[in-house]
Amino acid sequence: MGEETRLKELGLGKRGGSEYDIVAGSMLLRADMKPSKCNICEYIIAAMVGSPSSKRYRGSYSLRLSYEHSICRVHATLIKRFREHFSPKSKFDISVVRDELFPGVRIYSGNLDLGYWRLLLKRGPNPAHPGTGHILQPNWIDLDILSRWKKRCLQEHGLKCENPLKIGSVRPAWVIDVRNKCVVPGMEMGSDGYVALSYRWGKSSSHKVEGNVMAKLQKPNALESSEFGAMVPPMVRHAMYLTTEIGERYLWVDALCIDHQDKTATTDQLNLMSAIYANAIVTIVAADEDAQVGIIGLKGISGPRKLKQHVIPFGREDLVIRNTDVDVLASGSDYHSRCWTYQEYMMAQRRIIFSQKEVHWHCPHGVSHEETGLEVETDRSIELRLGSISAGFPDLEAYHNIVSDYNRRSLTYDEDALPGISGLLYIASRAFTGGFLFGLPLMFFDLVLGWRPDTNSELRRRVQSSRPVEERLTPSGLPSWSWIGWQGVIRIAADEAIQVGKGDKETIPITKWFTCAGLHSSRKRIHSTWFEDRESFKNFERPLPPGWSRSDNIGPINCAPHGCHKWVFEHCKQPKRNTVSTSTPGFWYYPFPVKDVQESTPFLPAQTPYLCCSTKKVILLAQVPKDRSGFHSEIKLRTPSWKEAGSLYLHNREQLDILVKRNTAMGAPVELAAIYLSRRYFYDSWNKRQDFADTYEVLWLEWKDGIAYRLAFASVDRKIWEGLHLQDINLVLG
Numbered sequence: 001m002g003e004e005t006r007l008k009e010l011g012l013g014k015r016g017g018s019e020y021d022i023v024a025g026s027m028l029l030r031a032d033m034k035p036s037k038c039n040i041c042e043y044i045i046a047a048m049v050g051s052p053s054s055k056r057y058r059g060s061y062s063l064r065l066s067y068e069h070s071i072c073r074v075h076a077t078l079i080k081r082f083r084e085h086f087s088p089k090s091k092f093d094i095s096v097v098r099d100e101l102f103p104g105v106r107i108y109s110g111n112l113d114l115g116y117w118r119l120l121l122k123r124g125p126n127p128a129h130p131g132t133g134h135i136l137q138p139n140w141i142d143l144d145i146l147s148r149w150k151k152r153c154l155q156e157h158g159l160k161c162e163n164p165l166k167i168g169s170v171r172p173a174w175v176i177d178v179r180n181k182c183v184v185p186g187m188e189m190g191s192d193g194y195v196a197l198s199y200r201w202g203k204s205s206s207h208k209v210e211g212n213v214m215a216k217l218q219k220p221n222a223l224e225s226s227e228f229g230a231m232v233p234p235m236v237r238h239a240m241y242l243t244t245e246i247g248e249r250y251l252w253v254d255a256l257c258i259d260h261q262d263k264t265a266t267t268d269q270l271n272l273m274s275a276i277y278a279n280a281i282v283t284i285v286a287a288d289e290d291a292q293v294g295i296i297g298l299k300g301i302s303g304p305r306k307l308k309q310h311v312i313p314f315g316r317e318d319l320v321i322r323n324t325d326v327d328v329l330a331s332g333s334d335y336h337s338r339c340w341t342y343q344e345y346m347m348a349q350r351r352i353i354f355s356q357k358e359v360h361w362h363c364p365h366g367v368s369h370e371e372t373g374l375e376v377e378t379d380r381s382i383e384l385r386l387g388s389i390s391a392g393f394p395d396l397e398a399y400h401n402i403v404s405d406y407n408r409r410s411l412t413y414d415e416d417a418l419p420g421i422s423g424l425l426y427i428a429s430r431a432f433t434g435g436f437l438f439g440l441p442l443m444f445f446d447l448v449l450g451w452r453p454d455t456n457s458e459l460r461r462r463v464q465s466s467r468p469v470e471e472r473l474t475p476s477g478l479p480s481w482s483w484i485g486w487q488g489v490i491r492i493a494a495d496e497a498i499q500v501g502k503g504d505k506e507t508i509p510i511t512k513w514f515t516c517a518g519l520h521s522s523r524k525r526i527h528s529t530w531f532e533d534r535e536s537f538k539n540f541e542r543p544l545p546p547g548w549s550r551s552d553n554i555g556p557i558n559c560a561p562h563g564c565h566k567w568v569f570e571h572c573k574q575p576k577r578n579t580v581s582t583s584t585p586g587f588w589y590y591p592f593p594v595k596d597v598q599e600s601t602p603f604l605p606a607q608t609p610y611l612c613c614s615t616k617k618v619i620l621l622a623q624v625p626k627d628r629s630g631f632h633s634e635i636k637l638r639t640p641s642w643k644e645a646g647s648l649y650l651h652n653r654e655q656l657d658i659l660v661k662r663n664t665a666m667g668a669p670v671e672l673a674a675i676y677l678s679r680r681y682f683y684d685s686w687n688k689r690q691d692f693a694d695t696y697e698v699l700w701l702e703w704k705d706g707i708a709y710r711l712a713f714a715s716v717d718r719k720i721w722e723g724l725h726l727q728d729i730n731l732v733l734g
Helices: 003-009 039-049 065-069 073-086 144-161 213-217 226-231 234-245 263-271 273-279 326-330 339-347 386-390 396-407 419-429 442-448 529-537 653-662 718-722
Strands: 012-016 019-022 060-063 094-098 105-109 116-121 174-177 182-185 195-198 250-252 282-286 310-314 317-321 351-355 358-363 366-369 505-509 513-516 524-526 548-552 567-571 610-622 634-638 644-649 668-684 689-704 707-717 727-733
Touching: 039 073, 039 094, 039 105, 039 116, 073 094, 073 105, 073 310, 144 234, 144 351, 144 358, 182 213, 195 234, 195 273, 195 339, 213 226, 234 250, 234 282, 263 273, 263 419, 273 339, 273 419, 282 339, 326 351, 339 396, 339 419, 386 396, 386 419, 396 419, 442 505, 442 529, 442 668, 505 529, 644 718, 653 668, 653 707, 668 707, 689 718, 707 718
Parallel strands: 195 250, 195 282, 282 351, 707 727
Antiparallel strands: 012 019, 060 094, 094 105, 105 116, 116 317, 174 182, 174 250, 310 317, 351 358, 358 366, 505 668, 513 524, 513 610, 548 567, 610 634, 610 668, 610 727, 634 644, 644 707, 668 689, 689 707
16 A cells, blocks of 8 residues: 555645645544544544644544444544543543644543543654654663764754753762773863763662772772672662763762762862752653662663553554653652752753653753654743743742742751752842842842742741751751741742732832841841832833833733733743743733843852841731631631731641630730731722732741741731731841
């Protein structure tokens, strides 16, 4: 059968070369099935091979279970297998929709909780076949694809993937020479690059390089000797093997490439870890197993991976159910539950990821999976976090996403909370004027003090470990006023009305904040420069700052801040989101100077753990819920006359227990101190006009030796607050 005839029977038409367009036609059926022209089958195949940017086959078909008994047995088989897999006895509709990011389709039920499949058309033997799904060896990884991925990125992406975070050139003090199987000084690499390894050590204790160990490790073949067997676990040996497989000679692994005998050098290298990952040619991310197991699926090197793939017949073609998704590459394993690996993963620019028994490639310009070969899949998440910040924008949404994702993870030592994210904070500090104080951006300082737990999430107060002070990384403080002092998922600064559609509130400072190293140390003024300069940004009579353009309002914006209803603004450097569903860039309510981020080396400025200000405080009553069977973070606040005043957002059940112990017939007394005024904008449909409502954002405090410590965040109606008997206070927060 000729290729043209086969394509027509597939419902495809040849357009030239290996490009195809969808034409009317019948599915090619198996010999035991009668051919029939089916719009649903035609749609599925069209979506499987169509360009993701094509608009022709957007939308979805809703496939009801009755189709299982229809004359078309091709898609009926698909529906039957899907139903049997998820819920054989359930009655639900089934929908098929074209995948927006990659040639393929999603099939899901009316009950989304059951799950979904992402389907690929199996790649045929003919080179012109449009399928993108590959059947893999169940036990062994195809290592040849690693070099092809790396070569393609270096040749096609070039400088675009070389240093997108604009980190200054850093060379590790020590690296592993995988050819001579020993540790060598970083300067011996010459102009060569290096591979980095990001992994979990696991439950067993790691070994430190100290004493005369480094001198012994520099001898050729030292890493193969029995003397250092415990220091070279399977993970490191497998990473050395993979380094050779992708044509590189040098590998950086923290366990062997940091000399702990030299305390000063150790501190310097630990502080540069984020830059070391950013400068690596590629980082091996071992997400499946820990150091003692290593990377499975390396034939002749490690054990079999025992991968399972599911294939469904579809006419004479086959559909492959995808095992992985873009979204799961950064979640779903113990690797992604650790704070240190989060920074390593985010800083690494080219990643070879071993996750869910497959290998994947992830760089700033796409994602590829072993099951899809060299095909590049667009990753929506690439630009959402560091992209706009690296372009010079103080993007509060990106900051919130980074901090919230990091803070839900765990640490062996709580006091490493700030060092574990210092590299990422440095990157952000080049866009956030003034940098960060214990994780809070100084230019938005009043606002970010009002962070709180995510809805019904519980936070754990971090505490200093018993680790000797000389072994701790610095700074190791855990102030109560910063999220650094608490572990858990938080909400921070996500509602500020700066970007269109991202928030509906504006912060109004009410006091001056200072920071100091101790109670008797000199105080340094904190300047929340965004709020100091905000009104000048809204002066639309002045010339636009460089890079900005102005547009008529894109439609009714009911939450626009004061003075910002006439225009919206966009900047030429604003990264476009990697998604085919929209090409609209982010709009802003008003223009502001955008930083010109230059290449530089990470550092962390001085961190002082105390805050001081003059403000007002009051005691209100927390209404303790009668039903305490489940934890609900939001507690109603009332005045002494039992008038509803606002809400208190508890951090955890322990704080609820405190309120229960203090509870009276009227409620549990809580001492609150104001930190800023918040104005929420909305559209008053009754009066047909824009309006706003004000609240005082406050902290619930406890006192020890004249120092106040944050317990939780609360919000109180402005009119209620200003009508109370307020007391002036010189506040010192620890």
